[in-house]
Amino acid sequence: xAALIEDVLAEAERSGPGGLRSIHVEKPLELQFDxxxxxxxxxxxxxxxxxxxxxxEFLRSLARDNTQLLVxxxxxxxxxxxxxxxxxxxxxxxxxxxxxxxxxxxxxxTRWEEFAKLKxxxxxxxxNLAWDKEKKEWRRRWGYKRANDETKDWVIEVPxxxxxxxxxxxxxxxxxxxxxxxxxxxxxxxxxRAQKSKVPGVGLAPTDQPSKVDLSKAIxxxxxxxxxxxxxxxxxxxxKEQRNAGKKRKFEPLIGDFSAERQKQLELLKxxxxxxxxxxxxRAVNRQLREDEQEEAAKRRKMHPKGRQGGKGHNQNRxxxxxxxxxxxxxxxxx
Amino acid sequence: MRPxxxxxxxxLFEKLAKYIGENIKLLVERPDGTYCFRLHKxxxxxxxxxxxxxxTNISRDKLVSLGTxxxxxxxxxxxxxxxxxxxxxxxxxxxxxxxxxxxxQSFLYGNHVxxxxxxxxxxxxxxxxxxxVYSMADIPLGFGVAAKSTQDCRRxxxxxxxxxxxxxxxEYIRNExxxx
Numbered sequence: 366x367a368a369l370i371e372d373v374l375a376e377a378e379r380s381g382p383g384g385l386r387s388i389h390v391e392k393p394l395e396l397q398f399d400x401x402x403x404x405x406x407x408x409x410x411x412x413x414x415x416x417x418x419x420x421x422e423f424l425r426s427l428a429r430d431n432t433q434l435l436v437x438x439x440x441x442x443x444x445x446x447x448x449x450x451x452x453x454x455x456x457x458x459x460x461x462x463x464x465x466x467x468x469x470x471x472x473x474x475t476r477w478e479e480f481a482k483l484k485x486x487x488x489x490x491x492x493n494l495a496w497d498k499e500k501k502e503w504r505r506r507w508g509y510k511r512a513n514d515e516t517k518d519w520v521i522e523v524p525x526x527x528x529x530x531x532x533x534x535x536x537x538x539x540x541x542x543x544x545x546x547x548x549x550x551x552x553x554x555x556x557x558r559a560q561k562s563k564v565p566g567v568g569l570a571p572t573d574q575p576s577k578v579d580l581s582k583a584i585x586x587x588x589x590x591x592x593x594x595x596x597x598x599x600x601x602x603x604x605k606e607q608r609n610a611g612k613k614r615k616f617e618p619l620i621g622d623f624s625a626e627r628q629k630q631l632e633l634l635k636x637x638x639x640x641x642x643x644x645x646x647x648r649a650v651n652r653q654l655r656e657d658e659q660e661e662a663a664k665r666r667k668m669h670p671k672g673r674q675g676g677k678g679h680n681q682n683r684x685x686x687x688x689x690x691x692x693x694x695x696x697x698x699x700x
Numbered sequence: 701m702r703p704x705x706x707x708x709x710x711x712l713f714e715k716l717a718k719y720i721g722e723n724i725k726l727l728v729e730r731p732d733g734t735y736c737f738r739l740h741k742x743x744x745x746x747x748x749x750x751x752x753x754x755x756t757n758i759s760r761d762k763l764v765s766l767g768t769x770x771x772x773x774x775x776x777x778x779x780x781x782x783x784x785x786x787x788x789x790x791x792x793x794x795x796x797x798x799x800x801x802x803x804x805q806s807f808l809y810g811n812h813v814x815x816x817x818x819x820x821x822x823x824x825x826x827x828x829x830x831x832x833v834y835s836m837a838d839i840p841l842g843f844g845v846a847a848k849s850t851q852d853c854r855r856x857x858x859x860x861x862x863x864x865x866x867x868x869x870x871e872y873i874r875n876e877x878x879x880x
Binding site: 509616617618619620621623626627629631632634635637638645647648651652654655 | 701702703705709710713714717722724725729730734736738749752753824826833849853857
C-alpha cells in the first residue's frame, strides 16, 4: 500500500509540467469575462494546423485552458462564507440577452377612458389622507378606519320623500351591493371588449331609477324569456315593437347578382299590381257620372244652343237626389 | 351603402306607383344599362351599375351622393320623394296637371295650386292621386297630390286648392343644403 502511494507520487513528480498542468495559462489576447453570466469570450485566433492534426486533443486543451482562466477570474471576486461553503459574489451581467416573450400589447382604453379622452377630463390626483370631521384627525381616504365612513353611521335621517317604515340601513347596504355588481359588470365587459370575446347582450345593469328606455328594454327582455322566445305573448296596448332586436341584420351584398335583384323587383311589382283591385269602385262610379254629365250637357246644347245655363246649377240639384259615390272623402267644398 | 330590403323596396315602389303606376318596371329594367337602387344614410339612390362599382371605392362617411337621389326614408320607415327624382318621374307620369303661366312662380315658391291657376288636368284623375305638375310649355315643374278629382275640379270655386304641393324645382335653390 505505501509502496503504491510512493509510486504514484514519484510518477507525478516525473511528469512535472506535462502531467498536472499549472493554473497559469498564457494567451496572446486576454479573455473577456461576463462573470454575472459566468461566461468568458476568447477572441484568440485559432491555429488551423493544430486543429487538423488532432481535433479532439486540440479542443479539449482549449476548453481546459479557457475554463481555468474563468475559474481564476471567479476566484478573484470577493467571496464570503455561507453555511460552510465559500461563495463568490457575482457582479451584474454585462451582456444583453434578448427577451424571451414579446412586449405586452397596450391595453385598449376602457369605455370611461375613451369618454374622458373625448371630453378632455384629466385624472385628478387625490391625496391618501382625508380629514375626518368628527374624529378631528387625518385618516386614510378609503380602507380600514377610513375618514367619513358611511357604514359606521349610527343614525340615518329618513328623507321626507321616503316611506317611514323603510329600513335605511338595509337600503344603504343593498345600494352598495348594486354599485359593486354594476362595477364588476363594467369591468368584465371592458375585458371582454379588449379580448374581442362575446358579451351577453341581455344585460341591464340594475338601477335605482330606471329610465323609460331601460324599462322598455326590460319589457322586451322579459317578453322573450319564455320557452317559445316570446312568440305567443300578448302585446300590451301601447307597446312599441322592437325593430332590431339583438342580432345584427344581414343585408344582401352590395354588388350582388344584378339580374337576380331585378327579377325579385319585377316579381314584387307583379304581386303589387295583382293586389290592386282591377275594378276601382270610386273610379267606376266617377266615370259613370262623368258620362251622365256629358250626356246632359250635349242634350242641353241641342235644346238651348244660345241661352245655355251653367251646367253646374242643374247637375248639382240632380246629383243631390241620387245616391252619391260611396267612398269619396269630400273635404267640405261641396255646394 | 347597401341594397334595399324587401320591405323598403315595397315601400319605395308603392310610393312611386302613386305617380307612375306600372311604369316602374321601365325603371327597373332598362334597355340601355343595369340600374339599381341603393340605400346610403337613409336615402335611396338610383344609380347605374358602372357608377355603383366606382362608388364602392369611397368610404361611407366620405360618400355624399351617387347617381340620382330619389328620396329618403324617415326614421319611422316612411318614404319621402324628393325633387331630384323628377327627371325619372316626368317621362312616365300617368296623371299630369298643367299650370297657368301666372301661377308657375307661386308653385315654384312652394305654394299649392288653386283652381284659378289650373290650366289642364288629365281626365279621370282620382282624388289624392299623385300628379306631376307641368308648365303650359310642357316643362316639368314638380309634383304633388291632386286635392280634387277631375270631376270636382270642374265644379269647385276658384280659390280652392286643387293640387297639394309636394316638391318643385325651386327647391334646388331653397333647400340646396338638404338635397344630395
